[in-house]
Amino acid sequence: MTSDVNKQFIAKQIVVLGTGGTIAGKSASATDNVDYVASEVGIETLLAAIPSLGDAAGKASYGGCELLCEQVAQVDSKDMTFEVWQRLLERCTHWLAQPQVQGIVITHGTDTLEETAFFLHSVLKTHNFLSKPVVLTCAMRPSTAVAPDGPQNLLDALAVASSDQIQAVVAVCAGAIHSAVDVQKVHNYRLDAFSSGDAGALGYVKEGNLVVYRNLYQKNELKMPLSSVFTASAAINNIANLNFLPRVEIVLNHSGATGEVVLDLLAQRTATSFNKLAGIVVAATGNGTISQALERALQTAEAAGVVVWRSSRCAFGTLVGREATQFGDSGGLTPVKARIALMLSLIHH
Numbered sequence: 491m492t493s494d495v496n497k498q499f500i501a502k503q504i505v506v507l508g509t510g511g512t513i514a515g516k517s518a519s520a521t522d523n524v525d526y527v528a529s530e531v532g533i534e535t536l537l538a539a540i541p542s543l544g545d546a547a548g549k550a551s552y553g554g555c556e557l558l559c560e561q562v563a564q565v566d567s568k569d570m571t572f573e574v575w576q577r578l579l580e581r582c583t584h585w586l587a588q589p590q591v592q593g594i595v596i597t598h599g600t601d602t603l604e605e606t607a608f609f610l611h612s613v614l615k616t617h618n619f620l621s622k623p624v625v626l627t628c629a630m631r632p633s634t635a636v637a638p639d640g641p642q643n644l645l646d647a648l649a650v651a652s653s654d655q656i657q658a659v660v661a662v663c664a665g666a667i668h669s670a671v672d673v674q675k676v677h678n679y680r681l682d683a684f685s686s687g688d689a690g691a692l693g694y695v696k697e698g699n700l701v702v703y704r705n706l707y708q709k710n711e712l713k714m715p716l717s718s719v720f721t722a723s724a725a726i727n728n729i730a731n732l733n734f735l736p737r738v739e740i741v742l743n744h745s746g747a748t749g750e751v752v753l754d755l756l757a758q759r760t761a762t763s764f765n766k767l768a769g770i771v772v773a774a775t776g777n778g779t780i781s782q783a784l785e786r787a788l789q790t791a792e793a794a795g796v797v798v799w800r801s802s803r804c805a806f807g808t809l810v811g812r813e814a815t816q817f818g819d820s821g822g823l824t825p826v827k828a829r830i831a832l833m834l835s836l837i838h839h
């Protein structure tokens with residue numbers, strides 16, 4: 491009885507972690523949606539700009555949850571670093587372990603949002619932290635725009651973070667909820683800049699209500715031998731190890747690809763170098779095809795101990811019938827996500 495009564499007084503919280511991006515961007519002119527500086531406005535200011543988030547006492551709240559915020563970084567996401575990932579992971583694990591915390595929202599630049607989302611998802615899932623939502627959100631227009639999209643995206647992200655329906659790392663943009671595994675930025679300008687490809691969005695946010703069409707964990711939607719990633723990333727007991735994520739490069743197949751870029755990478759690789767090349771993800775053409783010259787160079791890399799995974803540079807689809815062929819299979823991950831998966835899977839080496 492006493493504990494039930496006490497429970498009623500534990501205020502739920504949503505933690506909002508700011509990392510920068512266009513959502514925190516400022517432009518000299520309200521009509522300029524392009525020529526702005528990203529990552530200028532602090533997370534508290536972004537929340538304060540949304541009138542509905544203030545309660546009678548002037549405290550920020552959403553749906554009965556108190557809002558706490560922390561500025562984890564202030565970067566244009568093209569400059570995202572392992573150090574910021576490490577700090578984000580540390581703050582996520584800290585807050586997710588607090589019983590009063592209902593969920594986390596992370597504001598992030600759109601350009602590499604899918605990478606941070608996939609990284610957090612891979613590591614947090616390994617450590618069974620995902621009984622609560624971790625929601626990345628963003629904007630395509632700076633905060634100073636005549637009609638900024640950031641405030642609505644933030645409100646939608648808070649709706650997802652306050653809900654019990656999602657227990658995963660997801661991205662919320664333009665009203666759609668995307669899984670961290672499937673989401674990718676597919677447009678450089680439109681407000682609805684993200685897609686989950688053939689898998690489709692998990693659901694949508696409509697006026698603060700979630701419509702969830704599929705649940706991330708009802709079936710195994712991790713489209714690669716991610717068991718190896720999850721097992722390996724369990725090695726991250728000390729998250730400071732993230733500073734030593736193995737070096738993995740992405741190499742593109744294209745008309746006239748000679749493979750020289752791979753041979754140059756191998757030539758730089760000395761046994762002692764700190765960031766010795768450990769892996770290559772080849773962004774192959776079509777259904778995983780690679781020019782003869784690039785293929786030979788990648789075989790040389792493999793023979794030298796570099797792990798090579800094959801992915802496709804096609805925006806959508808997964809490789810068909812390539813699983814048993816030469817080079818590791820990226821399991822349908824895009825090249826940028828396959829790179830993260832390979833880095834995590836190589837931690838032991």
Ligand code: SIN
Nearest residue numbers: 511512567599600601
């Ligand atoms: C960024 O990715 O930080 C800038 C671009 C954006 O957020 O749309």
